[in-house]
Structure formats: C-alpha cells, structure tokens
Amino acid sequence: MSFIQFDSKFNYNLTYLSIRLIGFFLGFFLSTALSTVPAQTGDWTIITGSLIVCLNEIISRIYYKNQFFKHSVFQISNCIRIGIIYGLFVDSFKLGS
Template sequence: MKKTNLNQLTEYIVNIIRQTHKNKINSLSLSILYMLLGFFISTTLSTIPGQTGDWGIIGAAVIVTFYERISQQTYPLRFKNSLTHVFINRINYIKIGILYGLFVDAFKLGS
C-alpha cells in the first residue's frame, strides 16, 4: 500500500498515544485531567438544570444511568486489548470526578 499523508498522520498519532501510555507521569497527569473534566461535568449537570427546577430528577437519572453503565463495563476487566482497558479507565476517572464534584456541591448546599 502506498504511504499517503493520511497514513503517515495516523501512524504518527498512534505512536504518540502508545508513547504516552508508557510514561507513568503522563498517565498520572491524564488521570488528573480526566478527574477535573468529570468535576466540570458535575458542576455543569448540577447548575444548568437547577435553574428551572424541573430537571433535577431527569439529571439524576442521567447521572445514575451513566454510572451504572460505566461500572458494568469497568469492573469485569476482561478486555481483549489494552487500548479498550485504557479507554474504560479514563472514563472511570471522569466518573470519579463527577462523584467528587457532586459531593462538593452537596457540601456547598448544606452550609
């Protein structure tokens, strides 16, 4: 097959992703970044629907559904390749960030 610019770009991106996962410091940084992303998502989910007062139950149902689906995929941990394992772990970090953000919002409302 002929090497095109698209093939070279794809190989370059795949090599960068592979090198990123080999370095533990980058893995820790990405984990913290995904947890902060989850914190931002939880803040968004708790403030925007709260403006009208009608969407609290629907927002809670979406969060619980998201949590249960991710837990269902995460905890058996029988993946065919390591890329799927890394992807599910990153989503799990987002889930942890959402939980942390909701606890912080609950403490803000309690005080």
C-alpha cells in the first residue's frame, strides 16, 4: 500500500454540520471541565456557574445583536456556547438526582 492510497483513505471533507457538532461537543466538554475543576474545594461551584452563565449571556447578546457575527467562525463559537449551556443543564440534572 503506497502513501498516496493511505493518504486518500484519510482525506475527509469536514462538512459544516460536522464542524458544528465538534463545536457543540467541545462546549459540552468545557462546561464539564469548568464546573468540576473549581468545585474541588467545595465553595466555588455557585460562583463558577454564575460566571459561566453571565459570560454566555454577554456573548449571546453580542452575537444576536450584530449581523457581522453571522459568519461561519462566529457560528461555530455559538455552537460552543450552546454546548456549554447544555453541559450545565446535564450537570445540574446529575446533581439533582
């Protein structure tokens, strides 16, 4: 098997949907990491959660206010933001059960 054949098997086109899914799952991972690492001391959980929600709301206001941010790079960052919010909801349901 030559290098050209090996390279052609791994030459994938990342579609827009797959890049958005990667952004969503990256946001989910970031929310899990951001909500559990500072919570190791036991007293930073509420502060960390409130800071994440405030930053998400600020980014959301900037994103939806301007038409400039409707380009693909900013839409991927919006998918990361949605993943962070989803991860926080999942963590809160885990803590509630």
